[in-house]
Amino acid sequence: MSIIVKQLSKVYGEQQAVSDISFTLGKGEVVGFLGPNGAGKSTTMKMLTGYVPITSGEATVCGFNVATHPLEVRKRVGYLPEANPLYLDMYVREFLGFMAQVHNLGSNSQRRIDDIIALTGLTPEVSKKIQSLSKGYKQRVGLAQALIHDPEVLILDEPTNGFDPNQLDVIRDVVRNLGKEKTIVLSTHIMQEVEAMCNRVIIINKGKIVADDSLANLQQGGADNGYIQVSFGGQGPDETELLSIGGVTHVRQTDAHGWQLYTNDLEIVRKNLLQFALINNRNILSLQSNSQSLETIFRELTNKF
Numbered sequence: 405m406s407i408i409v410k411q412l413s414k415v416y417g418e419q420q421a422v423s424d425i426s427f428t429l430g431k432g433e434v435v436g437f438l439g440p441n442g443a444g445k446s447t448t449m450k451m452l453t454g455y456v457p458i459t460s461g462e463a464t465v466c467g468f469n470v471a472t473h474p475l476e477v478r479k480r481v482g483y484l485p486e487a488n489p490l491y492l493d494m495y496v497r498e499f500l501g502f503m504a505q506v507h508n509l510g511s512n513s514q515r516r517i518d519d520i521i522a523l524t525g526l527t528p529e530v531s532k533k534i535q536s537l538s539k540g541y542k543q544r545v546g547l548a549q550a551l552i553h554d555p556e557v558l559i560l561d562e563p564t565n566g567f568d569p570n571q572l573d574v575i576r577d578v579v580r581n582l583g584k585e586k587t588i589v590l591s592t593h594i595m596q597e598v599e600a601m602c603n604r605v606i607i608i609n610k611g612k613i614v615a616d617d618s619l620a621n622l623q624q625g626g627a628d629n630g631y632i633q634v635s636f637g638g639q640g641p642d643e644t645e646l647l648s649i650g651g652v653t654h655v656r657q658t659d660a661h662g663w664q665l666y667t668n669d670l671e672i673v674r675k676n677l678l679q680f681a682l683i684n685n686r687n688i689l690s691l692q693s694n695s696q697s698l699e700t701i702f703r704e705l706t707n708k709f
């Protein structure tokens with residue numbers, strides 16, 4: 405396993421930022437680390453990369469304990485922090501040369517720098533000072549420094565921050581391609597990013613993991629989960645009657661005649677609802693199934709705790 409996290413916690417003073425989280429990630433996994441503001445994403449990433457000390461629990465990256473072998477970990481991890489700390493006064497190529505030296509790339513440096521510049525689409529900006537670059541290009545330089553030593557694990561904190569739609573395509577391609585042979589953890593608030601790049605999703609809320617599944621499973625679950633919007637003519641049923649319909653987990657009235665019937669199996673509830681209407685002589689004016697998107701699943705999981 406590339407990353408093993410066991411009961412990891414972080415407390416800043418009085419603030420419990422991360423609380424007893426555990427997960428393991430293998431090669432070829434591109435994990436979307438999702439959570440609302442302040443959920444503990446950046447803190448987890450900082451602990452995995454050795455940038456903040458762990459309060460309790462254990463993290464192992466490529467077989468090395470983060471707390472006891474931080475240098476071994478840094479050799480194997482590329483990290484793009486949320487506040488990307490670049491040497492603004494350096495030129496792009498100069499900065500990447502400096503990072504190559506930090507990682508002791510030796511005679512391979514120039515070829516590696518050229519490759520990374522091409523990979524991250526920095527070629528047109530390569531002879532500019534970092535301070536004069538746009539936000540998106542600064543972010544690309546951050547990504548380039550994270551990749552320069554060809555690490556096995558990539559930890560990217562909001563990597564698409566500041567990118568325009570064209571630039572997004574570049575980074576999506578880079579991440580998807582690298583993800584075939586590396587382990588990538590990326591945090592983002594944008595669900596489409598997760599759907600475009602990740603094959604696994606971990607959702608964190610108030611420092612705790614509330615979902616950890618493959619993107620396919622979450623989306624599959626989303627296809628069955630959701631609600632039926634139904635409108636009754638004349639005397640409609642009341643809440644108790646609607647809750648008695650097989651498969652309905654909870655209901656919400658939307659107007660005088662309209663209800664949302666929530667379920668984990670839209671098809672079953674649709675059938676049972678029609679039967680209910682027939683037996684009880686209720687008149688259904690309209691009926692529409694609404695399956696959940698990843699965004700709805702995220703909202704549900706991070707709002708109810």
Ligand SMILES: Nc1ncnc2c1ncn2[C@@H]1O[C@H](COP(=O)(O)OP(=O)(O)OP(=O)(O)O)[C@@H](O)[C@H]1O
Nearest residue numbers: 416419420421439440441442443444445446447448
């Ligand atoms: N250095 C610090 N000192 C004190 N509290 C901190 C520190 N860093 C983070 N926190 C707190 O820890 C909690 C988790 O913060 P963290 O930055 O990990 O969240 P996040 O999920 O990355 O949020 P965002 O999406 O807004 O970047 C928050 O309550 C935050 O205020």
